[in-house]
Amino acid sequence: MSMQIFVPRDSTALALGADDVAAAIAREAARRQLDVTIIRNGTRGMLWLEPLVELQTPEGRVGFGQVDAFDVPALFDAGFDSSHPLALGRVDDIPWLARQQRLTFARAGLTDPLSLADYEQHGGYRGLRNALTLSSADIVATVTASGLRGRGGAAFPTGIKWNTVLRAPGAQKYIVCNADEGDSGTFADRIVMEADPFMLIEGMTIAGLAVGATRGYIYVRSEYPHAIAILDAAIVQARLHGYLGANVMGSERTFHLEVRKGAGAYICGEETALLESLEGKRGIVRAKPPLPALAGLFGQPTVINNVLSLAAVPLILDRGAQFYQDFGMGRSRGTLPVQLAGNIKQGGLIELAFGVTLRAILFDFGGGSASGRPIKAVQVGGPLGAYLPESEWDTPLDYEAFAALWAVLGHGGIVVHDDTADMAQLARYAMEFCAIESCGKCTPCRIGSTRGMEVIDNIRQGGGVQQVILLRDLCDTMLLGSLCAMGGMTPYPVLSALNHFPQDFGQAAPATRAA
């Protein structure tokens, strides 16, 4: 019986030497004349443990964390025994993983991402099989009933968007997947693409059936070469096995899918800029209306959804709307893949039903800061999300609860900063980033961001209260006058930093504005 050893091919694992580890295992096995099969699985999401090497045993898969190529001979010497210092025991029993509610990421790390057989064995393509027995309207109704909301940040109900496209007249409709995951602190889309690409392909195929679209594009940022390579390979396989193409699963229904590579423009994560980019133009934001659902790619009705929204669909069609709806709180149904990042001891992907508090994420899962210093602020929802001080960490992760705090849950990316962070510098960075990445179409964003940097510089150099008033005024203009979220939400990190941490701006501490 061959030893089965799993070494992730996830890009974080690669960035920490997984290829060297896999090569060392192969070398060591050959030297010892052992029959070893190395499987390059996806990540389990416990990114701080990468490269996480697993061995299949009769009791399940046992793990060894943060393995370096130099550790490999010793691991073989110890017979991959649980007494080895890197041993973690059964991976499924690790509390960090065991306490999650994995729906979208149920397969992540278990399977070889490019094995269609693995995907089918772990529940893959059951959703599409069901969808093929339903009418378009029934598929849309199922997604609507599940309560799924767009996971890209705006949280718009997916079923309602699909219904608009279904009802829109159009000769050629499109499904576009927004995989331009440019926000710092987010990697859930990347993990879907690198660990479970067939799930995204299946979700897009179902979307195509739901609205009558026969063509789809996945727009992936150029900073994700590994995800692009895996998706490309997975699409070829899906096509070869009849899951894509002119006769999807023998149904005589058509769905063609291709990957398009971005070119390093953050703004192309904005849906209309993304569509412009797909059309071969500068990624300039379009004014809405018309909605992309009515006049999207090449002017045709287009579903444009985030990776996680589309990836949730196969399960909903497999297990039913009610199954998904049963997770969550309030109007936030299902699960949220939280991405815990930055200055945190145990960062990675935490999928949980909506409703858990930020504090539980930071300490129960994260284990506190990586530096060991007190956590000062956490930014939730990417570079356009607000900074939250400790007084707000008991907020449940729920779209409405965050909105009530003048914050955004967004896509659930959380970046942790310890007490060495200079919030005025981070506020300035938010303006600087906006200036670098603004598409330039609207003035509040294009000019406001540069003026914002200057005003924050003035404040940091002791410019006084007049400059603070000016900054607030400028933020007001950007907030209300920008065409899209780039300029419209840059004030979130800026003003939240100013409001919660005025000392960092050289201003007096807030009198009575806790929380």
Place this chain on the structure above:
Amino acid sequence: MNTPFAAGQVGAILAAKAAGQDQLLPTLHAIQDVLGFVPPDAVPQIALAFNLSRAEVHGVITFYHHFRSTPPARHVVQLCRAESCQSMGANALLAHAEQALGCSLHQHSANGQFALEPVYCLGQCATSPAMMVDGALHARVSPARFDRIIAQLAQTLEPTLEHTA
């Protein structure tokens, strides 16, 4: 400089791609993948193939940070500048990199072998700070790890990497 050599390569790529404008980005990627940059002298040739104005093609090339209009250094070092990496010392790492390579962001090292470029998120945020060197990812990059990675590349270089102190 658009040598006849490059013009021929660009021509071959243009011939292989459909002329619809939605193929413009894939075409520019293909050109940069082969030549390392998109030569400004190739713009008229590209514009002709796509039935676009030179201004439109130039506009697209310059809009996207990924596309270069000048040849890259032999090694491209991309340091992540985004929030997560900042929380784990990316600013100090940048200062270290600038000193080690003897150049600022957007510049080439003193010996012309390394380009130092910013990047805004490589998706490695749970193991910050991150960088990409010639397409290879590195996470948890301390200044010491940065030096080791650069030294490995510099070993193959003549002359050896110069430090400016």
